[in-house]
Amino acid sequence: MNRITIKTTDKAHFYRQMIQQHGSPLLILDCDKLAQQYQSLSAALPDVKLYYAIKSLPHPAAIHTLDALGASFDIASSGEINLLREQGVAARKTIHTHPIKRDKDIRDALRFGCTTFVVDNIWELEKFTGYRHRVGLLIRVSFPNPNTAIDLSRKFGCRADEVSLLIQKAQSLGLHVKGLSFHAGSQCPAPDNHVLAIEQCANIIESVYQDSGKLLAVMDIGGGFPVEYSQQTGIHIDAFCAPIRAALTKLPEHIQVIAEPGRYLSAPAMTSVSSVMGKARRGESTWYYLDDGVYGSYSGQLFDHAVYPLTIFSDNTETEQAVLAGPTCDSIDVIAEQVSIPSMNIGDMVIGQQMGAYTSASSTNFNLFDKANIIAINQLELISENVLQFNQ
Ligand SMILES: Cc1ncc(COP(=O)(O)O)c(C=O)c1O
Incomplete structure (x- = not known):
């Protein structure tokens, strides 16, 4: 209601x-409010680099405002790349997070200068063999979230126990896997699934290192940070992020943590x-x-x-x-x-x-x-x- x-x-x-x-x-569109949201989330996640998920509000003024504040950008299509190009956003500030891409999507992103891509299965890995010297990959892991209506792990992400096989396959193809990513579900009512996913990804990173000596250096904790709609839940972003911050402090120091917030910034x-x-x-x-x-x-x-x-x-x-x-x-x-x-x-x-x-x-x-x-x-x-x- x-x-x-x-x-x-x-x-x-x-x-x-x-x-x-x-x-x-x-x-x-109040660009001041957008800037305040970016600053609040940056303060709540101080060591996390924020990549704005353009899909939530792909508007030039939003891009321009966030770019000026130092934000990075999560892109998922060639249309989104064109929008960033028109706004003069530097390609080094982008990652391509769509787990399923056509060859043209990959070529468009590479031509723009984006070199980090997300994959979640073997067929997707194989698409990168011709570009092996130019890309770094993140493997997206699925963490289903029954507590939100927008459970993105239903459609994307491999199982935790499939990661090592994908890494082996990537190595055999000469591909560089930089790290892991997940999306804990959009408009999450609580941070539990983020915390669970961070802990499990940390375990995966540790066991990959033990098994193969390969060091995964990036953890992308996705989006899902909630805003207040009609439910009057009284969620405050700092309180929401507190358990996430606590989970992140337990990660090995070499891991660079990034996130892809959409809704929290733009809504x-x-x-x-x-x-x-x-x-x-x-x-x-x-x-x-x-x-x-x-x-x-x-x-x-x-x-x-x-x-x-x-x-x-x-x-x-x-x-x-x-x-x-x-x-x-x-x-x-x-x-x-x-x-x-x-x-x-x-x-x-x-x-x-x-x-x-x-x-x-x-x-x-x-x-x-x-x-x-x-x-x-x-x-x-x-x-x-x-x-x-x-x-x-
Ligand atoms: C890959 C990916 N990253 C980030 C987001 C943004 O999520 P949110 O708006 O919940 O922050 C989405 C939303 O669909 C997504 O699919």
């Missing part, structure tokens, strides 16, 4: 101004602004039809299992039973049902919070409704010119 807040004043003016200037619907940085384009009384409920929905910015409610906190601006105090629906002709296009809210007029705004990750990235223009325009605010250049500043 979406958590809904009713507001009457303050930020309404800002959002109205933005709609007047840019139209509706909008997604407002809080973007806000959706949509408008009521029509309303109808159906049965016991008033249906409000917004100009954005689950085929658009709210696509994450389907694909990403997210339920976004909503804010409605209204001077009415009396509440009614309502449905908030998207604009398309499909009946699945409903954002929130059975909610109790003050009545709204056509043109009133509905604001969605925490909508930076896996929202615009997976939106469509079904029915040929335009996708929400993304407006970046508080960008580094703009701040210095003092053109537009807004603190959420």
